[in-house]
Amino acid sequence: MALSALPESKINTEITQPAVSAAPARARLAGKASRKARGEARVTGDTRESSRDPARVVVDAGCGILVYPPEAAGQRWRATFTENGRRRFRQAMTEAELAVKLAKVTERLRAGAPDMERPGADLIAHYLDPDRLPVAKRWSRRHADTQRRLCRRFAAPVIAGVTCQDITPGHMQQIVNAAPTASEGDRLHRCLSALVTAGIKGGYLTNPRLREVHWQAAGRPVPEPQASTSGESALWVDLAEIPAGTDVAKLGQALALGRRGELDELMAHVAAYAGLRQGELFALTAGQIAAGTRVITVDRKLVEVAGHLYVEAPKCRKFRATIYPVRTPDGYPLAGKLAARIEQARAEQDAGRNPLGLIFPSPRSGHWRSSNFDRRVLAPAYRAAGWRDEHGNGAWTWHSLRHVFCTTALFTWKLDATDVSRMAGHANYRITLDMYLGTTAGVLDRARHATQ
Numbered sequence: 001m002a003l004s005a006l007p008e009s010k011i012n013t014e015i016t017q018p019a020v021s022a023a024p025a026r027a028r029l030a031g032k033a034s035r036k037a038r039g040e041a042r043v044t045g046d047t048r049e050s051s052r053d054p055a056r057v058v059v060d061a062g063c064g065i066l067v068y069p070p071e072a073a074g075q076r077w078r079a080t081f082t083e084n085g086r087r088r089f090r091q092a093m094t095e096a097e098l099a100v101k102l103a104k105v106t107e108r109l110r111a112g113a114p115d116m117e118r119p120g121a122d123l124i125a126h127y128l129d130p131d132r133l134p135v136a137k138r139w140s141r142r143h144a145d146t147q148r149r150l151c152r153r154f155a156a157p158v159i160a161g162v163t164c165q166d167i168t169p170g171h172m173q174q175i176v177n178a179a180p181t182a183s184e185g186d187r188l189h190r191c192l193s194a195l196v197t198a199g200i201k202g203g204y205l206t207n208p209r210l211r212e213v214h215w216q217a218a219g220r221p222v223p224e225p226q227a228s229t230s231g232e233s234a235l236w237v238d239l240a241e242i243p244a245g246t247d248v249a250k251l252g253q254a255l256a257l258g259r260r261g262e263l264d265e266l267m268a269h270v271a272a273y274a275g276l277r278q279g280e281l282f283a284l285t286a287g288q289i290a291a292g293t294r295v296i297t298v299d300r301k302l303v304e305v306a307g308h309l310y311v312e313a314p315k316c317r318k319f320r321a322t323i324y325p326v327r328t329p330d331g332y333p334l335a336g337k338l339a340a341r342i343e344q345a346r347a348e349q350d351a352g353r354n355p356l357g358l359i360f361p362s363p364r365s366g367h368w369r370s371s372n373f374d375r376r377v378l379a380p381a382y383r384a385a386g387w388r389d390e391h392g393n394g395a396w397t398w399h400s401l402r403h404v405f406c407t408t409a410l411f412t413w414k415l416d417a418t419d420v421s422r423m424a425g426h427a428n429y430r431i432t433l434d435m436y437l438g439t440t441a442g443v444l445d446r447a448r449h450a451t452q
Helices: 023-038 095-111 120-128 141-159 169-177 182-202 245-256 262-274 278-282 334-351 370-385 400-412 417-424 429-437 443-450
Strands: 046-049 057-062 065-068 077-083 086-092 295-298 301-305 308-312 320-323
Touching: 057 095, 065 095, 077 095, 086 095, 120 141, 120 182, 141 169, 141 182, 141 301, 169 182, 245 262, 245 370, 245 400, 262 278, 262 334, 262 400, 278 301, 278 370, 320 417, 400 417, 400 429, 417 429
Parallel strands: none
Antiparallel strands: 046 057, 057 065, 065 077, 077 086, 295 320, 301 308
């Protein structure tokens, strides 16, 4: 019997397993290929699946930064993050390029400093803004004007157009080196140090090394390092810097020969034996002086800022009271002269010739400008009294008269240092001790006695 032909077997070629997406594999391959090309990954973090698309791989780089590697060749690396309440993005063709961009983002997010992307001009404006400080700690008018001038002249030309995050110590060094002298460079360095501190607190900067700069001479004249006495404070005032009583008398006599005669002579003696600063003398009125008790209440001073005159609280915003002697050590009748001047000033005020009742008014019966007083009154008197040579050089200034008051009160009147400190308006008595008593007085006498 003939056999029938067997049926032809068929091979099942249909896919019977569930489909698996190739996207994660492509992403991993793309990442591996990119890493192999560079050796080491530039973007670091934990790899996980995307919360929106489980088929996609993301890298959590920290600080809320999510990095999305490309899914295929030719696509971009992308990153998302939230800064200052806004959703933001960064992207680049390569991982290395994105890593560079994210380094700056990470620095800002870790420091909580979103204003680092703003220009340096905004940093300067923040530093100069009075509202940056509490009302009780705001700058004086003069200090604020000085900081504005330094920033406008030196800092703004260098960093005003630079993003705060891109400001480097090199920029700061350029600013300090623009100062013409070493002393101006020191003052500018202090300004920049305060600027950096304010920038870090305000979220404009993060690098404290921006403060670590100093003035470099670069061939310019440099003053010789100033010698000091071993063991003494930097505040120590050498005896050579303090005029003697006879020198004060010579200055007073030279002032008496000037245009206003005895009035300027009286001012010098009040400065030397009551301890008032120049601005306090310019603002002094008859109402501040109690002639019967010889007490002067110092509750104001005059300052000149940007060509304008202001009457404000004394230095450090601290009122004080001081006393003056009946006669100075050289015999000048200070109490009598000042009492007569008080009566004269009140009479001038009543007559309308001295509306403010100033003890030492300018020739126009108003406040003196320090520049005018120094040029018209003091300069010729300094030369006549021997305080200046023909070139204008000399060791003593008007401020030296305050040293006369402090040393006279300590060593002639035998007052306690704490009392002198309060009358002179020093921040604390330690300053008075460091300036005038020092720490080395009596060292040799004690050593000589111990070695006998």
